Structure formats: C-alpha cells, structure tokens
Amino acid sequence: MPRAAASLPPWLGHALRTQRGPVPWHAVVRGALAAGPSLCAGVVAGRVSLGVVAALGAMLAGINDRPGSRRVAVRRLGAPALAGAGGMLLGAYVADRVGGSYPLPLLFAVLGLLAGAFSAVGPVASAGGTQLLVAAAIGAGMPLPEPGWQRALFFLAGAGWLLLLRLLLPSPSPGNGWAGGGAGGGLPYRLDGERAAVCAVYEAVASLLDSAGTPDSTARRAALTAALDQAQDALSGPRLRRRASSAAERRLHAQYRAALPLGEAATALAWADEPLPERAGEGPRRLAAAIRDGVPCGPLPAPARSGAGLRALDDALLHAAEAFDGGTARPPHGRGRGPVDVLRTAIGPGGREYGVRVALCFGASTAVAQALHHPHWYWLPATAVFLVKPDLGPLVSRVLCRALGTVLGAVLFAGLAALLPRPAGLVAVVAVCGALIPVATRHFAAQTAVVTVLVLALVMVGGEPQASWGRIGETLLACGIVLLVGHLPWPVQRGGRVQDRLSAARESAHAYLRHVLSGARDGGPADAEHRAARWALRRDAYRTLAEARAAIDLAAAELPTLARHSAGSEQVAVTLERLVDTTTACAVHVDDTGRLPRRHAERIDALLAELTAVA
Numbered sequence: 001m002p003r004a005a006a007s008l009p010p011w012l013g014h015a016l017r018t019q020r021g022p023v024p025w026h027a028v029v030r031g032a033l034a035a036g037p038s039l040c041a042g043v044v045a046g047r048v049s050l051g052v053v054a055a056l057g058a059m060l061a062g063i064n065d066r067p068g069s070r071r072v073a074v075r076r077l078g079a080p081a082l083a084g085a086g087g088m089l090l091g092a093y094v095a096d097r098v099g100g101s102y103p104l105p106l107l108f109a110v111l112g113l114l115a116g117a118f119s120a121v122g123p124v125a126s127a128g129g130t131q132l133l134v135a136a137a138i139g140a141g142m143p144l145p146e147p148g149w150q151r152a153l154f155f156l157a158g159a160g161w162l163l164l165l166r167l168l169l170p171s172p173s174p175g176n177g178w179a180g181g182g183a184g185g186g187l188p189y190r191l192d193g194e195r196a197a198v199c200a201v202y203e204a205v206a207s208l209l210d211s212a213g214t215p216d217s218t219a220r221r222a223a224l225t226a227a228l229d230q231a232q233d234a235l236s237g238p239r240l241r242r243r244a245s246s247a248a249e250r251r252l253h254a255q256y257r258a259a260l261p262l263g264e265a266a267t268a269l270a271w272a273d274e275p276l277p278e279r280a281g282e283g284p285r286r287l288a289a290a291i292r293d294g295v296p297c298g299p300l301p302a303p304a305r306s307g308a309g310l311r312a313l314d315d316a317l318l319h320a321a322e323a324f325d326g327g328t329a330r331p332p333h334g335r336g337r338g339p340v341d342v343l344r345t346a347i348g349p350g351g352r353e354y355g356v357r358v359a360l361c362f363g364a365s366t367a368v369a370q371a372l373h374h375p376h377w378y379w380l381p382a383t384a385v386f387l388v389k390p391d392l393g394p395l396v397s398r399v400l401c402r403a404l405g406t407v408l409g410a411v412l413f414a415g416l417a418a419l420l421p422r423p424a425g426l427v428a429v430v431a432v433c434g435a436l437i438p439v440a441t442r443h444f445a446a447q448t449a450v451v452t453v454l455v456l457a458l459v460m461v462g463g464e465p466q467a468s469w470g471r472i473g474e475t476l477l478a479c480g481i482v483l484l485v486g487h488l489p490w491p492v493q494r495g496g497r498v499q500d501r502l503s504a505a506r507e508s509a510h511a512y513l514r515h516v517l518s519g520a521r522d523g524g525p526a527d528a529e530h531r532a533a534r535w536a537l538r539r540d541a542y543r544t545l546a547e548a549r550a551a552i553d554l555a556a557a558e559l560p561t562l563a564r565h566s567a568g569s570e571q572v573a574v575t576l577e578r579l580v581d582t583t584t585a586c587a588v589h590v591d592d593t594g595r596l597p598r599r600h601a602e603r604i605d606a607l608l609a610e611l612t613a614v615a
Contacts (some may be wrong), residue, residue, distance in 0.1 A: 036431025089140025
C-alpha cells in the first residue's frame with residue numbers, strides 16, 4: 001500500500017488497497033473463451049436468452065476462477081455453480097407461483113437467512129451462497145421465455161464450460177513458462193498447480209530460516225503457513241480414486257509430507273530468535289528448485305548439529321532427500337467437515353449474524369425494488385447480495401468501491417453502446433470483459449466496473465433497452481440499504497465471525513499443546529504415528545490462526561462503530577500465535593531429548609496465563 005494511504009483511516013485505506021502480482025494470462029485466456037463464446041453460440045442458434053443465461057453462469061464462475069490446482073478448481077467453481085443453478089430453478093419456480101406479490105420479499109428473506117448462515121462455513125460455501133441468491137433473483141425477475149429447468153441447465157452449462165477449460169488447458173508453471181513445454185523434460189501440466197504449491201512451501205521454509213533472529217521472522221512464519229495451506233488444499237482436492245493415479249502425483253505427495261518436519265524445525269529455530277548460518281536455508285532452496293525444474297535434488301548441505309532445532313533440520317533434510325529420490329505417499333488429509341460441524345458453524349455466532357444481515361438486505365431490497373415497479377427489479381437484490389459479503393472487505397470499503405465501479409462501468413458502456421454494432425459488437429464486449437475479470441479481481445471497484453459492462457451488454461443482447469443510468473441509481477439505492485442494515489441495532493451479538501474464528505483457533509492450539517505434552521510425559525522420541533498426528537494438529541492450529549487473523553484484520557478496518565465490537569481480539573490472536581510457536585519448539589526438543597525443557601515449560605505456563613487474562 002502506498003505510504004500516503006498508510007496514514008488514512010483503516011476503512012479508507014482498505015478501499016485504496018490493490019492486490020499486486022503478475023497478470024494471470026492463463027485465466028485471461030479462459031475468461032475470453034467462456035462468456036463470449038457461450039453468448040455467441042446462443043445468438044447463432046437463435047436462442048439468445050439461453051445464451052445470455054449461459055454467459056451469466058460463465059461470468060460468475062470466472063469471478064471464482066483463482067490460481068490453484070485443478071482439483072481445487074473443481075470444488076471452487078463446481079460447487080457454487082451447482083448452487084447457482086439451484087437458485088435459478090428456485091427463482092423461476094417462485095416467480096411462477098407468487099409472481100411479484102408481497103410473499104416474494106418474505107421468501108427471499110428466508111432464503112437469504114439460510115444462505116447467509118451457511119456462507120460462514122468457508123470460502124466455497126460463501127461463493128455458493130452468493131450464487132444461489134443472485135441466480136434466484138435473476139430467475140425470478142429476468143423476463144425469459146424458457147422454463148426454469150432450462151435456465152438452470154444452461155446456467156450450469158456456462159459455468160461447466162469454464163470449468164472444463166480450467167481442467168483441459170495448460171497453465172504456466174513458476175519458472176517454466178508453460179508447464180509441460182519448459183525446462184524439466186515435459187512435466188505433465190495437469191499437476192502444475194500442485195507442483196507450484198509444493199515448491200512454494202520449500203521456498204517459504206528457506207525464507208523463514210534466512211529470517212531467523214530478525215524482525216521479519218514473524219511475517220515469514222505466516223507466509224509459510226499460507227504456503228502449507230495452499231499446498232494441502234491443492235493436493236487434497238476431490239478425486240475419483242483414493243490413491244494418486246500416477247507416480248508423479250504420488251511423488252508430489254511424498255515431497256509435501258517431507259516438508260512438514262522441515263517447517264516444524266524452521267519454526268522452532270525462528271522461535272529461538274537466534275541468527276542461523278547462511279547455508280541453513282540452502283537445502284530447502286535446492287529442494288524447491290528440484291521441484292520447479294523437475295530434476296533430482298542432488299547432495300544437500302548439512303547444517304551444523306549443534307542444537308535440537310538444527311539436529312531436527314538436518315534429520316528433516318535427510319528424510320526429504322529420500323522422498324525426492326523416489327518416495328511416494330497418499331494424498332494428505334483435507335479439512336474434512338462432517339454435517340454436524342457444518343451445522344454447528346452455520347448456527348454459531350458468525351453464521352447467525354451474517355444470516356440475519358443477508359436476510360434483511362436481500363428481503364428489503366426485493367421489497368423496495370418491487371415497490372418502485374422497475375423492469376429490472378432483480379438488479380437491486382442481486383447488488384445487495386454482493387455488497388453484504390464480508391469476504392470482499394469492510395462494509396464502507398465495499399460500498400465505496402461498488403458505487404465507483406458501477407458509475408465507471410455504466411458510463412463506459414453508454415459510450416460503447418452508442419458506437420458498436422449489435423449484436424456482434426456487444427458479444428465482443430462480453431468476451432473482452434470475461435477476459436478482464438481475472439485481472440479486475442485485484443480490486444473490488446475494478447471488478448465491479450468490468451462486471452457492470454458485461455451485465456449491461458448481456459441485457460441489451462437479450463433485447464432490453466440500454467439501462468446504464470438505471471443501473472447507477474439501483475446500485476446507489478442498494479448501497480444505502482446495506483449501509484443502513486449494517487449499522488442497525490442487532491438482535492444477535494456483533495463480531496460473531498471473529499468470535500467463531502478465535503474460538504476455533506483456541507481449540508486447535510490447545511489440542512496441539514495437549515498432544516505435544518502427552519509425548520513429553522511418555523518420554524523418549526515419538527514414533528512415526530505420533531509425529532504424523534502431531535504434524536496434522538500443528539497444521540490445523542496454524543491454519544485456524546491464519547483464518548482468525550484474517551477475520552480480525554477485516555473487522556479492524558470497519559468504521560469505529562463496528563470495529564469496536566472486535567476490540568481486544570488482536571491481542572488474543574497474538575498470544576495464541578506465540579503459544580503455538582512455543583508448542584512447536586517444545587515438540588522439537590521432546591523429539592531430541594524425550595523431555596520438556598524447564599524454560600519451555602515455564603514459557604507455556606506464562607502464555608496460558610496470559611491467554612486467560614486477555615480472553
């Protein structure tokens with residue numbers, strides 16, 4: 001973030017913040033081949049309305065098309081698309097039964113309550129809830145001649161086309177250009193996402209070792225957590241077989257598992273807060289290069305075995321060298337949640353708060369839109385759904401970016417509509433906007449501008465008049481509704497999302513600590529099964545901490561009237577992070593000596609007392 005923005009209030013600074021990184025050209029190509037061709041196929045076949053619906057499905061799937069492995073993409077794009085198709089079918093059915101009468105806002109409010117509550121389960125559930133509500137509003141309000149089942153089918157077909165492109169087209173791999181055609185002897189590009197994720201883990205381990213004894217170690221440890229989260233998700237995505245189908249994939253699983261003890265040793269060394277020799281990070285860096293280039297790792301420099309942490313690092317490097325020479329392993333366990341866990345999250349404080357907020361916004365915006373008798377009334381509740389999503393930033397930041405993006409997009413489309421031929425020019429606009437969505441997701445205002453142009457083009461291709469100025473008015477009205485609902489007195493406790501995340505992080509940290517202390521009581525080095533369980537608990541502890549930290553940072557960037565409900569949560573998260581780091585250092589020492597050092601035990605007791613005090 002620029003230095004000038006750092007002095008601004010958090011809610012305004014967040015609105016000015018833009019994500020940085022290289023242009024995802026592979027996603028740009030997929031976007032260009034998704035919505036535009038889907039619409040073109042409908043125009044050529046004489047079924048324009050179904051082409052519009054398919055393009056909408058491709059557009060919403062494109063918003064969820066983020067970097068990652070193909071297995072992750074199946075869940076990230078497929079699950080919300082199914083929810084959207086269900087929403088399209090439900091909206092059309094409700095419109096046929098109740099039309100524009102007063103029960104519709106009430107029904108939509110109930111649907112918003114359910115979708116909002118289950119959106120608290122996680123990012124995929126949140127995307128699914130959003131598509132369910134947006135598609136329900138479109139299915140109920142967009143005047144289309146086809147029955148609801150056809151709309152749902154073609155909505156799903158548009159999203160499925162983008163998912164198929166995601167699975168079949170190659171993507172660039174770090175350092176190789178296009179995977180499968182670069183260095184490394186033609187690596188199978190279907191594993192490019194998994195390979196990049198595992199490579200990033202080893203690079204993060206090397207960076208953490210380099211930063212030991214410096215103020216950067218905390219941020220590097222957080223970066224290692226993020227890399228491990230992404231690798232775990234990439235390798236544990238949905239699969240048809242229980243075991244990996246190729247030797248290359250099984251080797252990647254073994255390389256990921258070999259990174260777990262490396263990360264544990266690096267975290268313990270960083271916790272000691274003492275500088276390490278430069279060669280300490282050389283071994284993980286060579287392993288990362290071997291994954292990236294598809295070559296053997298060769299001999300690794302051994303660190304000095306002068307302490308428990310360095311001995312653990314040396315042992316982990318030896319284990320990693322064996323895994324790189326031909327080791328195989330089963331896919332890592334994902335964060336499986338049973339129905340009871342999902343329901344507990346949905347009815348917890350975070351789910352209740354978000355569900356009530358979505359219900360009020362979705363129901364009220366539907367009622368206001370119908371009271372105004374606007375032909376495009378479905379735009380108002382659909383806009384409100386996007387605005388009420390906390391995933392997209394603090395409330396005021398979302399409202400400012402949405403308003404600015406809509407004005408820019410509407411003005412731009414008004415100029416394009418006056419110049420371009422119809423329908424060919426509008427189809428080209430849809431294709432260009434589909435290609436721009438992966439780049440525009442870096443800032444909510446830019447994404448809103450691109451989506452506004454795309455949706456207005458779809459509406460005009462469908463035979464309705466140019467609606468740029470009405471779009472601006474409805475967006476501003478939706479912004480007002482969401483702002484009002486966001487600052488109303490609540491029947492449920494505020495800050496539920498932060499409470500949920502902190503509660504999960506606290507439970508995971510204590511489970512990890514209990515496991516490590518049980519090994520110290522047993523005496524002697526831990527066996528393989530005990531270590532595997534410990535690494536799984538450590539992964540869960542750091543992941544839940546990262547999720548809690550993200551929720552806290554988001555809450556802190558709200559207006560002061562909302563941010564005060566999460567006051568004090570930052571200190572709880574800091575204490576939990578120090579507790580988990582100390583527990584990791586304890587685990588390394590218990591493996592080395594079979595007992596818990598007195599210094600570590602005293603530190604654990606002090607942190608538990610501090611946690612009780614700040615909580």
